[in-house]
Amino acid sequence: MITKFNILNKPINDLSGFDSKWIKAFARENDLELVESINDLSTDKAIFDFQNNKLFLHMLLDGESSSIHFDLDEGSVAYRAKSVSKSNELIARAIGCKSHYRPRVLDATAGMGRDSFIMAKLGCDVLMQERCEPIYLLLENALIRLFENQPELKKSLHLQKSNSIESFEQLEMIDVIYLDPMFPIRKKSALVKKEMRLFKKLAGEDLDADSLLTHALTANVKRVVVKRPKGAPLLKALKPSHEINSKNFRFDVYLA
Ligand SMILES: C[S@@+](CC[C@H](N)C(=O)[O-])C[C@H]1O[C@@H](n2cnc3c(N)ncnc32)[C@H](O)[C@@H]1O
Known part of the structure; x- marks a missing residue:
């Protein structure tokens, strides 16, 4: 059961479409803890991540890192x-x-x-x-x-x-x-x-x-x-x- 939702902080010049300041505001608004790496997933912890304006959620599935995002336009x-x-x-x-x-x-x-x-x-x-x-x-x-x-x-x-x-x-x-x-x-x-x-x-x-x-x-x-x-x-x-x-x-x- 996932109970902790974090978000990956991005360096200023990252190409994700968002900067660190924006991500910090998003994290505050939605009560998400900032993390610096995508590698510390656990069975109870999932990590949000912006990539080119798309929001992904990384989770463990059968012990392996997997991610989900929603698309209506593709x-x-x-x-x-x-x-x-x-x-x-x-x-x-x-x-x-x-x-x-x-x-x-x-x-x-x-x-x-x-x-x-x-x-x-x-x-x-x-x-x-x-x-x-x-x-x-x-x-x-x-x-x-x-x-x-x-x-x-x-x-x-x-x-x-x-x-x-x-x-x-x-x-x-x-x-x-x-x-x-x-x-x-x-x-x-x-x-x-x-x-x-x-x-x-x-x-x-x-x-x-x-x-x-x-x-x-x-x-x-x-x-x-x-x-x-x-x-x-x-x-x-x-x-x-x-x-x-x-x-x-x-x-x-x-x-x-
Ligand atoms: C099978 S999915 C719906 C799929 C959707 N019809 C679609 O086309 O993508 C069911 C969703 O309903 C939400 N849900 C179930 N009961 C709800 C409720 N009482 N209020 C709001 N959302 C609810 C669940 O969290 C889940 O995301």
């Missing part, structure tokens, strides 16, 4: 986002997009921000909430880089560091709550991608996912959508209004 999600449309994205059906209507969505389990990004590309306004501090920081950095290249998304993607269960009661101007809690990794863990294993070391297992759904269903919204891996049990064993199935996952849709 890789598979960026490719998918290029051709996003209401007809080719199941998530559009799940959240209730219509020809001339785009819901305002609360993504209550923001994670790497991929689903939020796709919903924003569909034209939705998305409020993202993430409770896990290191995941929040990695996502915040991915959004900063995304907005540099796609500034038009700034007005539709908003990130908050919070436990979403606490916000459901006071929700205003939100049509849909979207939930995608962590699901326990199955036995064949060697097959699970390294990125997912690192992510899971930070987020844990979201053992309160049932309660997330029951609280969401009391909110003043038109629908609650839950993304689940194929074959996963229903949250809280609650039957949805309908399901939308794909090869690897399904959406359970609860209409108000």
Whole structure:
């Protein structure tokens, strides 16, 4: 279990895109201890590191140094986002997009921000909430880089560091709550991608996912959508209004 989060201090002329003064301010703001070397990782200690404006988090995985960072403007999600449309994205059906209507969505389990990004590309306004501090920081950095290249998304993607269960009661101007809690990794863990294993070391297992759904269903919204891996049990064993199935996952849709 990782309990200590540090950040690598950089010399003034380092090419990371940030200087030592900036990193010290970032460390103060986010309660991170400064370290001078990346080599003192331990099972309970992870180290943040800026490289060319990207924020990485170094951790030990199976005794070896590994790192995680989030990208929305590169890789598979960026490719998918290029051709996003209401007809080719199941998530559009799940959240209730219509020809001339785009819901305002609360993504209550923001994670790497991929689903939020796709919903924003569909034209939705998305409020993202993430409770896990290191995941929040990695996502915040991915959004900063995304907005540099796609500034038009700034007005539709908003990130908050919070436990979403606490916000459901006071929700205003939100049509849909979207939930995608962590699901326990199955036995064949060697097959699970390294990125997912690192992510899971930070987020844990979201053992309160049932309660997330029951609280969401009391909110003043038109629908609650839950993304689940194929074959996963229903949250809280609650039957949805309908399901939308794909090869690897399904959406359970609860209409108000
Ligand atoms: C499976 S990930 C979500 C992945 C995301 N849909 C994406 O596209 O990248 C689940 C995330 O939800 C966060 N989470 C779980 N329960 C939460 C809560 N009550 N409030 C805020 N964040 C929560 C976890 O910390 C984790 O980062």
